Amino acid sequence: MSEPAPTNPARTLPLPLIIGLGNDQRSDDRSGLEVARALRPLLAGKARVEECESEGIALLELWRGSDHVLVIDAVRSGAAPGTVHRLEPGDGFLPGFRSVTSTHGLSLAEAVALARGLGCLPRRLVVYGIEADDVRMGAELTPPVAHGVQEVTDRILAELEAEAAVGGSPDA
């Protein structure tokens, strides 16, 4: 008679969800999508990776049932192009976080506020913003923003690895 398979509690936790937001046709506004594309092959089996080119309301549907969500979007706060911001909105707001080209019906900040109002915010939400420079029609990132994409990719990998090493998200 074989032993029952040992259960690994870590395995039963839902995978973290990574969502890259943006508009593929608007130069630096695609930075969130580029991070998602870079992370997908590197995180196979370790995280779910989604790209979202829709308006912010789609986020409420995308992250339904997810406990730990990381969202990457382009942002304009006045900092130098390519600057990376990392925020955990928790109960607070996302100051100045407005979608760059606003083809999303709601911005990321508005979607977070709406989700909070409706009680459907993920328990743990991390937002990475990459300061945009050029958001005109175009399919190329500006060099500082391409650098920001690499930085966010590396930081998310490190963040998830560190949390896996301690057996899940720190406040689990």
Next chain:
Amino acid sequence: MTERTIGIDYIARVEGEGALKVRIQNNHVEDVQLKIFEPPRFFEAFLRGRSYLEAPDITARICGICPVAYQMSSVHAMERALGMKVGGQIRELRRLLYCGEWIESHPLHIFLLHAPDFLGYPDAIHMAKDYPDAVKLGLALKKVGNSLMTLLGGREIHPINVRVGGFYRAPTVNELKAFRPQLVEAMKLAETTVHFTADLDFPNIEEDYEFVSLRHEREYPLCDGDLVSSKGIKVPQDRWDDVFEEVQAPYANALQSVRKGGGTSYLVGPLARYALNRDHLSPRADQLAREVGLENVVRNPYRSVVVRAVETVYAIEEALRIIDQYERPDPSWVEPPPVTKSVTGGAVSEAPRGILYHRYRIGPGGLIEDAKIVAPTSQNQKRIEDDVRHLVERSLALDDPALTNACERAIRNHDPCISCATHFLKLDIERR
């Protein structure tokens, strides 16, 4: 002499961003300018030299809210250019996909963008605190539309399953049948929505619109039918250029559409479709319109919110009809003929916000030589300016913040998707 300027830097709760400038001199409205900063015809230029088969996927990316409209206008324009006739179940599937877009887009506008105006909230986020059930209802309906688009389009945003001639893959009968319960549930939500919208308080205003939409001999229009208006237009839909023209507004980077000859404005969208096709509503939609006392022609722009709700019921009822009669087409597309000479074709389809016109010239070998795309919002732009002018004339006693808010409402009545026609936009009211 007093001069008053009112400006809104960007119009909240409008897809994309926009600007309006109103100049008032001695209590007389001198000028109203809805500014649209369009990426100058980026997509039209981008399409030139590409294969005509790529147009549906490329143009679908113009708008994250109504990609199906772009796909449908482009495939029908290409098929008309190539002399193709696509009917039967492929035609039904196209209508089904389009219903998904209406079910997704109308509730988004009704609950998340338009309802806060009537209930006195700055936005849906504040409204959600007092009306969480209404906002959740809107999100639930929108989700059903998104799911239907995903089922047929391959994915909900920028669907990829549509091609000239039909679909890369047609769904099975069982796949569509399995979707039926979601639509049945959505119907209940949509019925509630009709009553919710009809119970809102409406300013008592009527405008003398020239309504423009498609009209088909036996169905509420999506892709087929003639181009008609409430003031006498009736032409085949590929003759858009015979009756309308685009003129450059001096203050905007975008083109405005007007009636050819007179240069007057016209209105596209739910009010126009409904006024010109009221007799083709499905039974339940018809019954609900009667129940809430919706007249056969609605000229009050604020009441467009009720018409959108009735059209949502129509889209769900039509989707159920299509699913119930469905047989899987095999093959799932009609093979286009080789392109041996230069050919031109145009088509109009009914985006949630109104008619979307595409016209293409394809050269021998199948490369696009010329493309023209006229979005519903650029067709409504001049008409929205007229609405705002009338509003300001009626409301000069309001202070600037109140007048600014009223102007924003007047614009939102028509659910403009400024990102389709344009990019950033701002608003100014000037009183002298």
